[in-house]
Amino acid sequence: xxxxxxxxxxxxxxxxxxxxxxxxxxxxxxxxxxxxxxxxxxxxxxxxxxxxxxxxxxxxxxxxxxxxxxxxxxxxxxxxxxxxxxxxxxxxxxxxxxxxxxxxxxxxxxxx
Amino acid sequence: xxxxxxxxxxxxxxxxxxxxxxxxxxxxxxxxxxxxxxxxxxxxxxxxxxxxxxxxxxxxxxxxxxxxxxxxxxxxxxxxxxxxxxxxxxxxxxxxxxxxxxxxxxxxxxxxxxx
Numbered sequence: 001x002x003x004x005x006x007x008x009x010x011x012x013x014x015x016x017x018x019x020x021x022x023x024x025x026x027x028x029x030x031x032x033x034x035x036x037x038x039x040x041x042x043x044x045x046x047x048x049x050x051x052x053x054x055x056x057x058x059x060x061x062x063x064x065x066x067x068x069x070x071x072x073x074x075x076x077x078x079x080x081x082x083x084x085x086x087x088x089x090x091x092x093x094x095x096x097x098x099x100x101x102x103x104x105x106x107x108x109x110x111x112x
Numbered sequence: 113x114x115x116x117x118x119x120x121x122x123x124x125x126x127x128x129x130x131x132x133x134x135x136x137x138x139x140x141x142x143x144x145x146x147x148x149x150x151x152x153x154x155x156x157x158x159x160x161x162x163x164x165x166x167x168x169x170x171x172x173x174x175x176x177x178x179x180x181x182x183x184x185x186x187x188x189x190x191x192x193x194x195x196x197x198x199x200x201x202x203x204x205x206x207x208x209x210x211x212x213x214x215x216x217x218x219x220x221x222x223x224x225x226x227x
Contacts, residue, residue, distance in 0.1 A: 035218075043156075043205065043218040088156070092216075102156045 006089050006103035013111050018076040020106045022089030025070060032065060034074045035088040037105065043088065046074070076108075084110045115139045116208050118219035125196055126227055132192045133222045135162075135206030141186035142208045146216070147179075150203040162189040162206075196226040 003025040012018045024032070030051050035043040049056045049063045049072075056063045062075040076083055089103040119134045135145055143164045148156040160181055161169040168181035178200075180192040193200050205221040 043221075045217070 004089055004091055004101050004103035006087075006106045008104065009107050009109070011109045011111060012079050014079060014081055016079055018074075018079045018083065018108055018110075020074045020076075020087050020089075020108065022072040022074075022103055023070055024072065024089070024091045024101075026091060026101075027067075027070065031092040032063075032072050033088075033090040033092070034061075034063065035090060035102075037086045037088065039085075046087075079108075079110050081110045081112055084108055115210075115217040116206065116219040118204075118206060118222050120222060121220060122223045122225075124225045124227065127197055128195055130192055130194045131196055131224060132190055133204055133206075133224075135189045135191070135208075135219050137187045137208045140208075140210060142189075143186060144209055145183060145189040146207045146209070147181065147189070147191050148205045148207065150205060150221075156205060159191075159204075162191075164189075193224065196224070198226045200224065201226045 005023045010018060010020060031048055033048040034046045036046050037043050047058050047061050047063055049065050051067060054065055060077045064073045072089055074087060086105040086107050088105045091101050115138055117136045117138055123131055125131050145162040147159045147162060149159050150156050158171050159174045159179060160171060162181045162183040164183045164186055170176045178194055180194060183189040189206060191204060201224055203221050203223050206219045207216040209216045
């Protein structure tokens with residue numbers, strides 16, 4: 001079955017880069033997503049990557065995918081206090097109509 | 113602007129009462145919507161797939177008589193928690209898939225507290 005794993009907590013200083021890691025088990029995943037959840041709010045889609053891509057960059061966000069190791073990472077450059085949130089990695093097997101399997105979420109704490 | 117809305121955002125009810133949560137797709141029609149539940153310190157768990165005009169599909173372990181889903185129109189799905197108990201207290205989130213972008217848009221969530 002599908003399983004997505006993430007570390008629970010990450011603390012970085014403001015201005016440094018943050019790297020949040022995620023591993024998944026289902027090799028048939030076609031889409032991998034990063035969501036952000038701020039306290040008390042719903043999930044916000046940050047970015048996603050197709051499984052046939054190795055990297056995707058969007059402003060301060062860089063997503064790296066190592067399909068061989070089933071490893072996904074999200075790098076946030078110049079981390080700001082507003083980036084403090086829980087970040088969820090998620091996989092979808094074949095597009096938006098299929099079940100999304102989420103990781104447990106990584107809590108990012110940005111220290112001023 | 114928001115693509116998906118949920119109402120209410122927070123609800124507190126007494127044990128034994130029923131609570132209805134609405135999920136609306138604001139930007140496009142949705143024949144399918146998803147309902148998730150988030151447990152404390154845990155990830156989202158899919159509860160059911162809401163299908164417009166037909167019965168919802170429930171995930172294993174989710175009681176369909178407890179969590180009633182009605183997808184009456186292409187923009188509205190409702191989740192009713194019947195005879196709520198304290199263990200039903202949770203954060204309920206719906207999502208709407210968008211075939212044009214092949215992603216899902218999530219509602220802001222509804223925090224249910226059962227006393």
